[in-house]
Amino acid sequence: MSAKVRLYVEHPLGAGQSVPLDRDQAHYLFGVMRLGLGAQVALFNGRDGEWQTTVVEAAKRGGVLECTRQSKPLQMPPDLWLIFAPIKKARTDFIVEKAAEMGAARIVPVTTDYTNSDRIRQDRLQAHALEAAEQCGGTYVPEVTDLHKLSRLLDDWPKDRQLMFCDEAEVGNALELAGEAHRNAPWAILIGPEGGFSDKERQRLQALPQSHVVSLGPRILRADTAAVAALTLWQRALGDWT
Numbered sequence: 633m634s635a636k637v638r639l640y641v642e643h644p645l646g647a648g649q650s651v652p653l654d655r656d657q658a659h660y661l662f663g664v665m666r667l668g669l670g671a672q673v674a675l676f677n678g679r680d681g682e683w684q685t686t687v688v689e690a691a692k693r694g695g696v697l698e699c700t701r702q703s704k705p706l707q708m709p710p711d712l713w714l715i716f717a718p719i720k721k722a723r724t725d726f727i728v729e730k731a732a733e734m735g736a737a738r739i740v741p742v743t744t745d746y747t748n749s750d751r752i753r754q755d756r757l758q759a760h761a762l763e764a765a766e767q768c769g770g771t772y773v774p775e776v777t778d779l780h781k782l783s784r785l786l787d788d789w790p791k792d793r794q795l796m797f798c799d800e801a802e803v804g805n806a807l808e809l810a811g812e813a814h815r816n817a818p819w820a821i822l823i824g825p826e827g828g829f830s831d832k833e834r835q836r837l838q839a840l841p842q843s844h845v846v847s848l849g850p851r852i853l854r855a856d857t858a859a860v861a862a863l864t865l866w867q868r869a870l871g872d873w874t
């Protein structure tokens with residue numbers, strides 16, 4: 633039987649391993665979910681796959697789970713970064729949550745010439761990515777980085793990483809993600825802010841040898857919609873949905 637409750641922990645997981653719970657985890661399992669001794673809980677830590685565990689100690693402020701069997705191996709997503717310019721809080725949260733569900737390996741918020749928000753709460757966004765992984769059955773939690781400057785990121789752009797540059801100026805052009813030659817390469821998707829990209833940024837991005845300029849169809853999409861659309865297209869064409 634597999635557990636209905638799934639939790640991320642930092643602790644190592646393995647056959648017979650005891651996993652201590654902190655106060656918040658104990659509150660969630662025993663207070664909110666009303667689990668007791670002998671209950672089943674699925675755990676993952678982003679390194680050891682998913683493990684089925686049994687509650688062997690349950691208290692208000694702590695508890696212990698014991699690993700019984702591995703129910704999933706570690707499944708790494710493709711080496712795909714989602715780079716995006718933060719927008720309003722709830723929509724930024726949405727982008728992070730969807731990127732984690734849809735299999736981005738790293739989530740990179742950036743400031744651009746027309747970014748509306750130049751501050752993020754990295755810890756809060758990381759917690760959203762973690763919750764999304766708990767919900768969707770993922771065994772890997774993507775890292776959410778601190779805010780970077782897009783121009784700096786491009787200064788040090790890795791030679792082998794291809795870039796799906798989603799450019800609203802291409803609206804209405806045919807979608808072409810001619811990335812087949814780079815199927816096994818590392819990739820990144822870039823989504824701009826509400827204000828779009830400046831001409832200077834556009835010229836720089838177009839000149840980047842690793843850049844693949846892409847249209848997302850005949851309509852201008854909001855940045856959060858564009859992120860989901862681009863992740864879908866990339867995963868279908870080059871990622872682990874094929």
Ligand code: SAM
Pocket residue numbers: 798799800801802803804822823824825826827828829846847848849850851852853854855858
């Ligand atoms: N203010 C810009 C304008 O009116 O042209 C629109 C920016 S759009 C809300 C936010 C981001 O989503 C864009 O920078 C781009 O990365 C992406 N995007 C939205 N629609 C797109 C499309 N049809 N093709 C390519 N990228 C698109």
